[in-house]
Amino acid sequence: MEVHAERDGGALIAQAAGRIDGSNAREFESALRATLSKQDSALILDMQSLSYISSAGLRVILMVAKMLQRRGGKFMVCSLSESIDEVFEISGFNRIIPTHATRSEALAALGE
Amino acid sequence: MSRKLSLKIEPRAEELDTITAAVEEFGDAEKWAPELVFRVNLVLEELGLNIINYGGTEDLHEIEITLTSEPGSLTIEIVDNGRPFDPTKDAPEPDLDSGVAERAVGGLGVYLVRTMMDELHYRRDGGRNYLTLVKELAK
Structure with missing residues (x-):
C-alpha cells in the first residue's frame, strides 16, 4: 500500500495504491494523517489504483x-x-461519503 | 468436478499474506473473475482476523481453511478451536443509517461477509467452530 498526495484547486488529493487490509490499515491511517495539513479544508481520496479494501480500511x-x-x-x-x-454500498458509506466516478468529477463537485 | 484448496495457518495476522497469495493462485487456476477473488479474500480476512483477534485461547494454534470450487458454486469452510463464535448470530447488526458524526467506527466485517455470501452455516462440535459459507456462481 502506498499513498501519494498532491494538491489541486485547493484540495488535497490522496491517491491510495495497492491493498488496504488488516495488516496495513494503521500505516494507511498514518500516511493520510501525515499528508493532511491543518490548512487543508478538502480531501479527495482517489482509489483508482486501489485493488482491495476490507473493513479495517473502512x-x-x-x-x-x-x-x-x-x-x-x-x-x-x-x-x-x-x-x-x-463494499461501500453494503456498508452504507456511499450514503454518507460523497462518491464520484472520476477525480475530475470530484474536483468539479468541490467547486460547486 | 470439484477442486479444493486447503490451508492450515497459524493464528497470526501475518498469515493474511499467505492466504491472499494462495487464493489468488487458486482463483487464477479456476479462472475466477477479479470480483470473486476480492470477495473470497475479504471473507477470509474478516473471519480470520476475528478468530485471531477475539477467538484466541491458549489452545488455539491452527486455523483450517478449505475452498471447494465446483461448477455453479464455491464453498468456504473455516475450522478453528478458539472461543465459540457464531457469525450468523453473535455479531451485532451495524448502524448503517447514521451520518458521519454519529456513526460508530467498526463492526462491519461480519456484516460484509454475511451480505457477500449466499449461505452461512455454523456449528460448534468437539471444542471447534465449524463455519461453512457458500457463494453461488453463474455456471
Missing part, C-alpha cells in the same frame, strides 16, 4: 471523514473499482 476512512467534518472540511472519494464500490 474504519480508517470513517475516522478521516469524521475528522474532516469536525474541522468543517470536505471529504470525498473517487474512482472506486466495482468491488470497492460494492
Whole structure:
C-alpha cells in the first residue's frame, strides 16, 4: 500500500495504491494523517489504483471523514473499482461519503 | 468436478499474506473473475482476523481453511478451536443509517461477509467452530 498526495484547486488529493487490509490499515491511517495539513479544508481520496479494501480500511476512512467534518472540511472519494464500490454500498458509506466516478468529477463537485 | 484448496495457518495476522497469495493462485487456476477473488479474500480476512483477534485461547494454534470450487458454486469452510463464535448470530447488526458524526467506527466485517455470501452455516462440535459459507456462481 502506498499513498501519494498532491494538491489541486485547493484540495488535497490522496491517491491510495495497492491493498488496504488488516495488516496495513494503521500505516494507511498514518500516511493520510501525515499528508493532511491543518490548512487543508478538502480531501479527495482517489482509489483508482486501489485493488482491495476490507473493513479495517473502512474504519480508517470513517475516522478521516469524521475528522474532516469536525474541522468543517470536505471529504470525498473517487474512482472506486466495482468491488470497492460494492463494499461501500453494503456498508452504507456511499450514503454518507460523497462518491464520484472520476477525480475530475470530484474536483468539479468541490467547486460547486 | 470439484477442486479444493486447503490451508492450515497459524493464528497470526501475518498469515493474511499467505492466504491472499494462495487464493489468488487458486482463483487464477479456476479462472475466477477479479470480483470473486476480492470477495473470497475479504471473507477470509474478516473471519480470520476475528478468530485471531477475539477467538484466541491458549489452545488455539491452527486455523483450517478449505475452498471447494465446483461448477455453479464455491464453498468456504473455516475450522478453528478458539472461543465459540457464531457469525450468523453473535455479531451485532451495524448502524448503517447514521451520518458521519454519529456513526460508530467498526463492526462491519461480519456484516460484509454475511451480505457477500449466499449461505452461512455454523456449528460448534468437539471444542471447534465449524463455519461453512457458500457463494453461488453463474455456471
